[in-house]
Amino acid sequence: NAGVTQTPKFQVLKTGQSMTLQCAQDMNHEYMSWYRQDPGMGLRLIHYSVGAGITDQGEVPNGYNVSRSTTEDFPLRLLSAAPSQTSVYFCASRMRYRVYGYTFGSGTRLTVV
Amino acid sequence: GIQVEQSPPDLILQEGANSTLRCNFSDSVNNLQWFHQNPWGQLINLFYIPSGTKQNGRLSATTVATERYSLLYISSSQTTDSGVYFCAVEANSKLTFGKGITLSVRP
Numbered sequence: 547n548a549g550v551t552q553t554p555k556f557q558v559l560k561t562g563q564s565m566t567l568q569c570a571q572d573m574n575h576e577y578m579s580w581y582r583q584d585p586g587m588g589l590r591l592i593h594y595s596v597g598a599g600i601t602d603q604g605e606v607p608n609g610y611n612v613s614r615s616t617t618e619d620f621p622l623r624l625l626s627a628a629p630s631q632t633s634v635y636f637c638a639s640r641m642r643y644r645v646y647g648y649t650f651g652s653g654t655r656l657t658v659v
Numbered sequence: 660g661i662q663v664e665q666s667p668p669d670l671i672l673q674e675g676a677n678s679t680l681r682c683n684f685s686d687s688v689n690n691l692q693w694f695h696q697n698p699w700g701q702l703i704n705l706f707y708i709p710s711g712t713k714q715n716g717r718l719s720a721t722t723v724a725t726e727r728y729s730l731l732y733i734s735s736s737q738t739t740d741s742g743v744y745f746c747a748v749e750a751n752s753k754l755t756f757g758k759g760i761t762l763s764v765r766p
Contacts, residue, residue, distance in 0.1 A: 577752065588758040634700065647690060
């Protein structure tokens with residue numbers, strides 16, 4: 547049982563490049579979500595999903611796309627990276643019934659130059 | 660959306676001291692969690708506590724949902740308790756974080 551796995555752990559992109567941050571969980575959690583963490587800002591919700599085929603926007607969705615084709619995977623796509631997207635990205639998941647709350651991945655540190 | 664305020668923003672303790680961290684939130688919530696972010700950036704789930712009181716070793720937490728606040732107690736603090744403590748609340752499937760409390764425990 548690996549929990550929530552994020553890849554890569556570190557990434558440097560050039561402005562305008564695209565990439566996908568991967569998130570996978572093996573706990574059969576229905577709910578999954580993406581956050582970004584910037585200094586002094588706490589964590590802010592980008593996109594979330596309450597089940598396969600269902601996604602919705604969070605607080606800061608601009609510049610990011612998501613899809614949820616399986617219960618296990620919830621990738622985050624940056625179509626054209628900008629320096630303002632330099633941040634640490636966290637993926638999280640939980641069961642539909644909130645017995646234990648959210649479990650977080652170890653994060654991806656992204657730098658856009 | 661829901662506002663989450665944590666206080667104090669920074670806390671410096673001598674090893675062995677006790678402390679109380681506070682989280683206020685602006686609306687009814689379905690879920691409240693306390694996390695510890697260690698110096699390596701990992702987010703560790705401390706408590707899932709939408710209401711009531713829970714204890715885990717030297718840490719305990721209390722949430723009074725009707726008054727919209729939660730408290731995290733750290734007793735006999737250790738240097739390994741250093742880091743940032745986040746409160747996060749969930750409503751309508753969206754988890755909202757406070758800005759965190761930075762705790763430094765000095766030996």
